[in-house]
Amino acid sequence: MDTNDLPGNVLDPNCPSRVVFQRIGDKWASLVIQVLGDGPVRFSELRKMVNVVTPKVLTQTLRALERDGLITRTVYAQVPPRVEYELTALGESLLQPLTMLRQWAESHVPTILEARDAYDDAQDEALLRSPN
Amino acid sequence: MDTNDLPGNVLDPNCPSRVVFQRIGDKWASLVIQVLGDGPVRFSELRKMVNVVTPKVLTQTLRALERDGLITRTVYAQVPPRVEYELTALGESLLQPLTMLRQWAESHVPTILEARDAYDDAQDEALLRSPN
DNA sequence: AGACAACGGTATCCATTGGATACTGATAGC
DNA sequence: GCTATCAGTATCCAATGGATACCGTTGTCT
Numbered sequence: 139m140d141t142n143d144l145p146g147n148v149l150d151p152n153c154p155s156r157v158v159f160q161r162i163g164d165k166w167a168s169l170v171i172q173v174l175g176d177g178p179v180r181f182s183e184l185r186k187m188v189n190v191v192t193p194k195v196l197t198q199t200l201r202a203l204e205r206d207g208l209i210t211r212t213v214y215a216q217v218p219p220r221v222e223y224e225l226t227a228l229g230e231s232l233l234q235p236l237t238m239l240r241q242w243a244e245s246h247v248p249t250i251l252e253a254r255d256a257y258d259d260a261q262d263e264a265l266l267r268s269p270n
Numbered sequence: 271m272d273t274n275d276l277p278g279n280v281l282d283p284n285c286p287s288r289v290v291f292q293r294i295g296d297k298w299a300s301l302v303i304q305v306l307g308d309g310p311v312r313f314s315e316l317r318k319m320v321n322v323v324t325p326k327v328l329t330q331t332l333r334a335l336e337r338d339g340l341i342t343r344t345v346y347a348q349v350p351p352r353v354e355y356e357l358t359a360l361g362e363s364l365l366q367p368l369t370m371l372r373q374w375a376e377s378h379v380p381t382i383l384e385a386r387d388a389y390d391d392a393q394d395e396a397l398l399r400s401p402n
Numbered sequence: 403a404g405a406c407a408a409c410g411g412t413a414t415c416c417a418t419t420g421g422a423t424a425c426t427g428a429t430a431g432c
Numbered sequence: 433g434c435t436a437t438c439a440g441t442a443t444c445c446a447a448t449g450g451a452t453a454c455c456g457t458t459g460t461c462t
Contacts, residue, residue: 156301157382158375163295165420169288181439192421193440207385217429218438228381235374238367243290249360250289253339297449313410324450325411349458350409405462412455419448426441432434 161206166191166199168236171225174209175233178224208232293338298323298331300368303357306341307365310356340364 162168169188173179179187185196200223203209208229214220225233294300301320305311311319317328332355335341340361346352357365 155372155375155379157379158371159300160297162371163297163300165292165295168291168295182437185439192423194422194442195420197440198420205386205389206382207389208382213439216438217427218436219428219440221439228378228385231378232374235367235370238370239290239294240287242364242367243287246360246363247287247289250338250340253360254337257337257339314408317410324452326413326451327449329411330449345410348409350407351411351457353410403462405460407458407460409457410455412453414453415451417448417450419446421446422444424441424443427439429437431436 161202161208162236164199164202166195167203170196170199170203170223171208171229171232172236172240174223174225174229178212178222180220180222184223203229293334293340294368296331296334298327299335302328302331302335302355303340303361303364304368304372306355306357306361310344310354312352312354316355335361 166188170184173184173187181196181200184200185191185193188196191199200209200211204211207226209223209225212222212224214222298320302316305316305319313328313332316332317323317325320328323331332341332343336343339358341355341357344354344356346354
């Protein structure tokens with residue numbers, strides 16, 4: 139088996155696609171990007187909108203997104219400070235696939251939640267029958 | 271500000287969309303789903319294909335996907351055991367948005383990697399200039 | 403008969419990450 | 433002075449992720 143032959147192989151750890159799934163995979167990153175879809179937002183606003191993320195984690199997320207060229211960080215020389223985060227063109231281009239995913243989410247989440255309940259119930263029953 | 275008014279609001283922690291982003295966000299889940307796109311795969315194969323995931327973590331991932339009704343787990347009464355994982359209809363429906371994301375990934379990853387290098391270089395220089 | 407191999411996991415342990423809480427630095431307004 | 437605002441750090445602890453070792457079942461080999 140040679141996984142390297144598959145076109146655009148997500149499976150190869152060296153495959154660049156993983157880079158993206160790492161970023162999207164980040165618990166907050168995709169949320170932040172979607173929030174920024176409506177225009178620049180400053181740190182404290184972001185913190186309120188993405189309830190509820192701690193400042194440390196939000197900073198980490200934003201730095202990572204900035205590093206990947208998906209957002210820009212603009213500091214205005216004011217007091218109290220004002221820092222705005224904004225999507226780059228690259229970041230905006232990610233908006234569309236992300237939206238598709240969100241649409242899938244919105245239409246299928248009820249099914250997922252049902253499946254979860256069913257699964258958990260089945261587990262509970264199995265527990266009752268087993269020698270515990 | 272009332273975030274609940276936004277349609278299909280990903281920002282509300284109670285919003286079901288987060289459920290999905292949690293799942294996709296899982297480091298291995300989206301990879302597994304894409305692997306299963308070509309048909310049922312057994313545990314050890316999956317392990318080889320998604321290099322390199324430890325058995326514990328793969329099991330956790332698979333259980334979570336099963337719980338959410340995205341895959342099924344079929345045990346064949348054989349020795350040595352044979353367990354196959356397969357996408358459900360729901361899981362298959364997720365394939366398309368995931369593919370869009372992967373396509374985005376494949377076309378933009380070079381840009382991201384460049385951005386990373388540039389960012390890291392800038393950081394290094396900043397370090398040199400600062401009083402360390 | 404005994405040893406070994408195949409498969410699908412668990413069990414155990416440790417490193418890394420995530421999150422809660424408290425705190426800082428600069429300055430404008432009172 | 434004292435306080436408030438904003439954008440973060442610093443510190444600490446809990447949860448997660450990952451490496452490694454091990455288990456149970458049974459067929460095959462010797």
